[in-house]
Amino acid sequence: MYKSRFESMGVYLPEKIVTTRELIDRMEAKPHFDLETLTGISARRWRSDEEDSYTLASEAVLRALEKSSYVAQDIDVIISCSITRFKGGLSYYMEPALSKYIKDNLGFRESAMNFDMTNACAGMLTGVYILNNMIKSGLVKNGLVVSGECITPISETALKEIREPVDAQFASLTVGDSGSALIMDRALEANDGIDFIEFMTLAEFAELCFGMPSTEHSGVAMYTDAIAIHREVIKRLPKLFEYLIKKYNVNATDYDYIIPHQTSARAISTAFNMCSPHFDGIPEILMSLDKYGNTSSTSHFVVLEDHLSGKKMKEHARVLFVSLASGIAIGFISAKLGKLEVNYGYYN
Amino acid sequence: MGTIIKSSSIYMNGSTGSIGLAVRAAEDCIEKAGVDRHDISLIIYSGIYRDDNIVEPAIAPLIQKRLGINLDPVEQGSFDRLTFSFDVHNGPCGFLAASRVAQSSLMSGACRYALLVSADAHPSKRHNPDFPFSNVGSAVMLGYSEEPQRGFLEFHFRTSGNGRVGYVAKAEVKRFGTAGRECIAFEVEHDYHDELLEFTLDSVREFINSQNLDPADVDLLLTSQQFKSFGKLISSSIGMNGKSKVIDLFDEYGDPHTSSLGLGYNYAASNKLLKKDDRILFVASGAGLSSACALYVA
Missing domain, CATH: 3.40.47.10 (Thiolase/Chalcone synthase)
Known part of the structure; x- marks a missing residue:
């Protein structure tokens, strides 16, 4: 059995910045609460008219390849993990797979395996789960996990449709566009790479958040029962941390950082404060919500890139990635960053 | 394992x-x-x-x-x-x-x-x-x-690099208006079926050559079913012999798309067409153009 690691990462964020204040100004029915204070989101990036899921993904792949020791032709498997699969404007592609277009246009081998995979905001971390198993079992030597997430169309719908002070579309105002790509391969050292991945779907709550076309306006919408998610799912997290301690013999002292899915700053701190006694503390929590909002399936890597490139992280860091996504997909990925730190000039 | x-x-x-x-x-x-x-x-x-x-x-x-x-x-x-x-x-x-x-x-x-x-x-x-x-x-x-040496042994995946995709299916979010939950748009290239057959055959031949597999040793062929006789055409073109079986169910079931291989396997298993140690060749293809093959020992 092999061990896998993160070999290279690329993140692309569109240039256009849209502030929370601008969004609120555009709403006919203003919320009764201060969205910016509640979520910690001051701004998010927004696609240009020429950008879509496919172009965001492609930009991220090019950036990952630039820092990688591999060229496109070396890659064995390409997994595209975005919720949105827009190409050529707001055309949502069912077939062919977006990964096929990425593969063609960026020079990957025709014989490389490719498929699209969706698991809501757990998309990229689920891609890491899949690729980790493929590398561990020796079926492939390396692979690419990518997501171009053109998610702000749900914000446009929400701006038109929110009427109530408590509305199922409020969460749609927290999202931002981005692309992330990750190349993984075999770890060279025992103390490098992915220690473990634990994923489960609490399907009891599978119907608390839906993304689908709107029936009121042309466009896509997301309907979230945020109160139920908070009430039912967040309260289960402490027990999940107890489970990690028991199964993997780890606790907070084993980690330098936690990277949670980026929903809202207040929700994240409430959740992890609840977990702290059950994990012997909580390591430093990394967030980039203020600048980028919730970038859905790419969120963990947008945060990681922001902190790595800003030289804000310790060397030889061990990170616990925590997924919480519609499904409800709960996941934990424990990893040393190793080569990613080299790529960002932390050491040679 | x-x-x-x-x-x-x-x-x-x-x-x-x-x-x-x-x-x-x-x-x-x-x-x-x-x-x-x-x-x-x-x-x-x-x-x-x-x-x-x-x-x-x-x-x-x-x-x-x-x-x-x-x-x-x-x-x-x-x-x-x-x-x-x-x-x-x-x-x-x-x-x-x-x-x-x-x-x-x-x-x-x-x-x-x-x-x-x-x-x-x-x-x-x-x-x-x-x-x-x-x-x-x-x-x-x-x-x-x-x-x-039982079950799925080898897989082979391939896409065409010539820019032809065969067909596209999409939800046109703007164009469908408020009916977005009820619509899909299909765009099919005029010679999709011919091109798909040719591409699929190339892929199958590449796979069986890479596995040093004699087509005559394949006991059962299961394929996707884009059109009538797709499976039979693959079987005859790659040189499977008379004792090999091909499950071609288009006449009865049409094109079950992503369930084609599941349907084919289930048909073979339910009709006792499978016996221990049989070598099954799974072949699927579709938009992209994309193909996937696998060798399975029952």
Whole structure:
């Protein structure tokens, strides 16, 4: 059995910045609460008219390849993990797979395996789960996990449709566009790479958040029962941390950082404060919500890139990635960053 | 360690949406496998055309919920058995992509049984004369065998690099207006079927050559079913001999799209066309152009 690691990462964020204040100004029915204070989101990036899921993904792949020791032709498997699969404007592609277009246009081998995979905001971390198993079992030597997430169309719908002070579309105002790509391969050292991945779907709550076309306006919408998610799912997290301690013999002292899915700053701190006694503390929590909002399936890597490139992280860091996504997909990925730190000039 | 098919099932009923089709097939498949449903650690859904054009959550958790599999381990007070669910999308090749993903999970110890589920139906959940696929739900239960040379042995995936994609299916969010949950647009290139056949044959030949496989040693050929005689044309073109069987069900079932291979396998298993040690060649292809082949020992 092999061990896998993160070999290279690329993140692309569109240039256009849209502030929370601008969004609120555009709403006919203003919320009764201060969205910016509640979520910690001051701004998010927004696609240009020429950008879509496919172009965001492609930009991220090019950036990952630039820092990688591999060229496109070396890659064995390409997994595209975005919720949105827009190409050529707001055309949502069912077939062919977006990964096929990425593969063609960026020079990957025709014989490389490719498929699209969706698991809501757990998309990229689920891609890491899949690729980790493929590398561990020796079926492939390396692979690419990518997501171009053109998610702000749900914000446009929400701006038109929110009427109530408590509305199922409020969460749609927290999202931002981005692309992330990750190349993984075999770890060279025992103390490098992915220690473990634990994923489960609490399907009891599978119907608390839906993304689908709107029936009121042309466009896509997301309907979230945020109160139920908070009430039912967040309260289960402490027990999940107890489970990690028991199964993997780890606790907070084993980690330098936690990277949670980026929903809202207040929700994240409430959740992890609840977990702290059950994990012997909580390591430093990394967030980039203020600048980028919730970038859905790419969120963990947008945060990681922001902190790595800003030289804000310790060397030889061990990170616990925590997924919480519609499904409800709960996941934990424990990893040393190793080569990613080299790529960002932390050491040679 | 081999990855083997423990059971399979299909369900057809034109009035049911894709989730309903998939759940009915999955229920029957679990019963046939004789496994405790809570021992299923992975559910992978590979259907393309889904109810209401839902994009979130993945369809697999919605199926997991209806099947009642390890829904809330915290409430149950036990983490001994957990289930992880997600979707894989790659047209008719999705079944083999999902099989490969499940195989890697089984091999790396992350999984005990994997349930692969698929269905396609018009997003409106009603009959639509322009929808080109048969409404079929399929399910296949994968498990492992101690015998390494049994089950799925090798896979082969390929896409064409010539810029032709055959056909495109999309939800045109702006153009569909407020009917977005009920529409899909198809654009089919004029010579799609000819090109698909040629591309698929190239892929199959590449695969059997890479495996040093004599086509005459293939006992059973299962293929996707884009048009009448697609399977038979592949069989005759690659030189399978008279004792080999090809399951070509287009006349009876039309094109079940992502359920084609599940349907073909289930047909062979139900009609006692499979015996121990038979070598099965799975071949799927579709938009992209994309192809997937796998060799399986029963």
